[in-house]
Amino acid sequence: MYDEMGPAGRPDDPYRDIRDWLNATDLETLRRKSLEAETLFRKIGITFAVYGEGGDPERLIPFDIVPRVFNAEEWRKLERGVIQRARALNMFLHDVYHRGEIIRAGVVPADLVYRNAAFEPAMIGVDPPRGVYSHIVGIDIVRVGPGDFYVLEDNCRTPSGVSYMLENREIMMRMFPSLFARGRVLPVDDYPTQLRRTLSGVRPIKSQSDPTIVVLTPGAYNSAYYEHSFLADQMGVELVEGQDLYVEGGYVWMRSTGGPKRVDVIYRRIDDDFLDPLCFRRDSMLGVPGLMDVYRSGGVSLASAPGSGVADDKAVYTYVPDMIRFYLGETPALNNVPTYKCADPTDLKYVLENLHELVVKEVHGSGGYGMIVGPKATQAEREAYAERIKADPRDFIAQPTLALSTTPTLVEEGVAPRHVDLRPYALVGDEVRLIPGGLTRVAMRQGSLVVNSSQGGGVKDTWVLAE
Amino acid sequence: MLSRTAENLYWMTRYVERAENMARLVEMGARMSALPTSTGHRTEWESVLSAASAADSHAESYGEITRESAVEHILFDLKNPSSVISCFAAARHNARAMRTALTTEAWEAINDAWIKLRRVRAEEVQGERLIDFLGWIKSRGALFRGALDSTSLRDEGYDFMRLGFFVERVNNTARILDVKYYLLLPATEQVGGGVDHYQWTTVLRATSSLRSYHWVYRGEYRPAYIADFLILNKLSPRSLAHCYEMILQHLDSLERKHGRRFACHDLASISFGRLNGWTMEDIFQEGLHEFLSDFISRTNEVSAAIADAYWYGG
Numbered sequence: 001m002y003d004e005m006g007p008a009g010r011p012d013d014p015y016r017d018i019r020d021w022l023n024a025t026d027l028e029t030l031r032r033k034s035l036e037a038e039t040l041f042r043k044i045g046i047t048f049a050v051y052g053e054g055g056d057p058e059r060l061i062p063f064d065i066v067p068r069v070f071n072a073e074e075w076r077k078l079e080r081g082v083i084q085r086a087r088a089l090n091m092f093l094h095d096v097y098h099r100g101e102i103i104r105a106g107v108v109p110a111d112l113v114y115r116n117a118a119f120e121p122a123m124i125g126v127d128p129p130r131g132v133y134s135h136i137v138g139i140d141i142v143r144v145g146p147g148d149f150y151v152l153e154d155n156c157r158t159p160s161g162v163s164y165m166l167e168n169r170e171i172m173m174r175m176f177p178s179l180f181a182r183g184r185v186l187p188v189d190d191y192p193t194q195l196r197r198t199l200s201g202v203r204p205i206k207s208q209s210d211p212t213i214v215v216l217t218p219g220a221y222n223s224a225y226y227e228h229s230f231l232a233d234q235m236g237v238e239l240v241e242g243q244d245l246y247v248e249g250g251y252v253w254m255r256s257t258g259g260p261k262r263v264d265v266i267y268r269r270i271d272d273d274f275l276d277p278l279c280f281r282r283d284s285m286l287g288v289p290g291l292m293d294v295y296r297s298g299g300v301s302l303a304s305a306p307g308s309g310v311a312d313d314k315a316v317y318t319y320v321p322d323m324i325r326f327y328l329g330e331t332p333a334l335n336n337v338p339t340y341k342c343a344d345p346t347d348l349k350y351v352l353e354n355l356h357e358l359v360v361k362e363v364h365g366s367g368g369y370g371m372i373v374g375p376k377a378t379q380a381e382r383e384a385y386a387e388r389i390k391a392d393p394r395d396f397i398a399q400p401t402l403a404l405s406t407t408p409t410l411v412e413e414g415v416a417p418r419h420v421d422l423r424p425y426a427l428v429g430d431e432v433r434l435i436p437g438g439l440t441r442v443a444m445r446q447g448s449l450v451v452n453s454s455q456g457g458g459v460k461d462t463w464v465l466a467e
Numbered sequence: 468m469l470s471r472t473a474e475n476l477y478w479m480t481r482y483v484e485r486a487e488n489m490a491r492l493v494e495m496g497a498r499m500s501a502l503p504t505s506t507g508h509r510t511e512w513e514s515v516l517s518a519a520s521a522a523d524s525h526a527e528s529y530g531e532i533t534r535e536s537a538v539e540h541i542l543f544d545l546k547n548p549s550s551v552i553s554c555f556a557a558a559r560h561n562a563r564a565m566r567t568a569l570t571t572e573a574w575e576a577i578n579d580a581w582i583k584l585r586r587v588r589a590e591e592v593q594g595e596r597l598i599d600f601l602g603w604i605k606s607r608g609a610l611f612r613g614a615l616d617s618t619s620l621r622d623e624g625y626d627f628m629r630l631g632f633f634v635e636r637v638n639n640t641a642r643i644l645d646v647k648y649y650l651l652l653p654a655t656e657q658v659g660g661g662v663d664h665y666q667w668t669t670v671l672r673a674t675s676s677l678r679s680y681h682w683v684y685r686g687e688y689r690p691a692y693i694a695d696f697l698i699l700n701k702l703s704p705r706s707l708a709h710c711y712e713m714i715l716q717h718l719d720s721l722e723r724k725h726g727r728r729f730a731c732h733d734l735a736s737i738s739f740g741r742l743n744g745w746t747m748e749d750i751f752q753e754g755l756h757e758f759l760s761d762f763i764s765r766t767n768e769v770s771a772a773i774a775d776a777y778w779y780g781g
Contacts, residue, residue, distance in 0.1 A: 257627075
């Protein structure tokens with residue numbers, strides 16, 4: 001098991017300052033600080049909502065005050081890999097909605113794309129500005145050794161969590177200014193500016209010269225509502241709901257106190273299905289009727305483009321290294337976790353025989369729901385799950401349980417190693433940018449590998465140190 | 468500005484103002500029921516409930532009116548849409564729906580109040596701690612108003628927030644006066660002695676105006692003066708005239724920002740004109756109760772006209 005802090009003394013040790021700080025601070029103080037941080041989060045209202053489970057629907061994600069740190073060299077490797085992946089994924093999306101070269105070349109099976117639930121026929125032949133489909137790409141990465149990173153999954157639709165990256169840093173700087181005094185931690189706070197620049201850069205052909213950008217939210221009851229309002233606020237753009245927008249004369253308009261105002265770019269945080277009841281789900285109350293017509297005629301930009309989900313499907317994921325070779329002619333800088341596709345009879349046989357060693361996930365699942373961690377499950381649970389797999393093998397993929405790296409974390413018994421993952425965010429516009437940081441999620445329970453916030457995982461500030 | 472945001476801002480401040488006014492009404496009730504009067508406790512809480520527009524919902528939930536039931540219903544009952552807790556919940560809901568239009572300070576003031584309010588049980592503040600608790604509610608309102616005042620951009624959002632405060636306040640003052648109007652008629656003065664001056668002061672207490680009244684009228688309680696203070700005197704921050712002066716000021720400001728006048732501007736001007744040109748004698752002539760009911764419905768019309776003008780197609 002690889003602990004990222006490890007013992008003192010390795011060259012270019014990213015954890016030097018953290019180790020000194022932990023050694024110099026007693027547990028009482030750390031606990032007090034941790035409580036203070038929690039109060040701050042609640043006061044600012046940084047919550048995510050969980051409905052239908054009873055209790056307070058507005059929950060706090062546990063925040064761990066011990067940062068996770070990367071040195072410049074580690075980050076360079078990650079950065080190269082993430083940017084490479086974000087480019088390849090966008091080229092793949094353009095390709096599958098146009099000539100489908102990668103399918104003709106026999107690299108990716110046609111079924112997997114064209115019969116995929118996330119494939120959006122309404123997008124065939126549509127040319128989004130600058131050919132960008134997924135403008136914000138979140139790549140989930142785990143680490144098993146010093147230079148050993150694996151990509152767990154790609155998020156091409158509307159990856160969430162970036163507000164935590166920003167607020168975690170804000171709170172850390174407010175509470176521990178001395179930790180930052182040496183000036184080695186690269187700032188993340190220009191993310192909103194970069195996001196705005198990215199969105200502005202993909203304005204449609206018929207756009208006004210100074211484009212009006214909005215963030216489209218499903219509303220205050222959405223679990224990520226805080227993030228939606230936070231990003232709109234930080235970018236200085238309106239946070240709108242479907243009811244605030246309407247389509248007329250080939251454009252999208254926003255109802256404002258001064259009358260209708262034209263909208264050029266929509267950073268939408270609602271799912272494809274709900275975007276436009278005339279084109280997708282008819283019962284959607286969240287979307288804007290006629291939006292897709294305007295989009296297709298170049299009257300408005302949508303970030304991300306509808307149908308982007310076909311690139312982050314868990315079964316398509318297995319082909320991303322092939323996409324990188326196919327479109328970019330490069331060697332993938334980050335590896336995929338070896339994945340068994342239950343749709344494949346050989347793989348299926350292996351998965352069913354080795355369930356006790358594997359993690360099995362639903363192809364379309366998210367948030368850590370509907371998966372099984374073989375080694376942690378009981379015999380009965382494994383048998384029940386095997387039946388589900390057999391019923392519809394195409395719905396499942398399996399991966400070996402990786403020995404995820406740990407970082408020091410403040411828990412009940414003191415500061416102890418806990419498993420973490422990482423989600424950095426790439427912005428794709430006229431160029432691809434990566435903010436030096438990301439969201440580190442941590443499994444707060446000893447031995448647990450599930451870091452999802454909906455399953456009790458916490459978050460940490462993520463530091464990238466300057467050269 | 469987004470129409471929905473403007474609407475949320477307007478209702479957010481209305482709800483905070485209403486919560487404060489509810490606390491004042493309860494304070495008045497607690498004070499009056501502690502004094503020996505010919506009318507007895509029950510009628511006092513009855514009029515408090517009716518000034519709080521909560522008499523019907525109280526009757527549904529509790530039946531018999533006691534001090535405890537009235538206090539609980541006005542402060543803590545979520546079934547009463549105008550209870551303090553309902554107001555803060557609604558204000559916070561509105562605030563949350565447009566976090567981007569609120570400064571952090573203003574949001575924290577309202578969120579903090581709501582977080583704490585949720586933890587208080589009615590039993591804990593019945594009895595001796597009630598007055599402290601009411602003071603706390605009023606201080607939350609003051610903190611929120613202060614945060615808005617010192618941190619908000621002076622854009623149209625500010626106008627909508629201020630409109631919310633004053634529309635709510637003018638309605639509240641008019642309602643309290645209307646519940647107690649029979650005490651303020653010139654006839655009662657002539658009767659004298661029959662109704663003691665404590666009763667007159669209830670109206671002043673319920674509007675936090677007791678001390679300022681002293682300064683303006685040199686401590687002499689006369690029903691006509693009290694009515695004058697709360698209706699026509701622009702020195703009083705809760706008088707109908709002052710509230711309308713502020714409503715007009717912010718409507719004018721919106722007119723400058725948008726370059727357009729709407730029906731709400733004309734309606735508010737007419738109402739203000741009535742206050743400006745009239746004396747208390749004119750009002751008594753028309754009938755205090757008639758004047759007040761008419762005024763309340765005019766104010767509701769202004770509020771609806773604001774919605775028509777700015778909540779575009781919402």
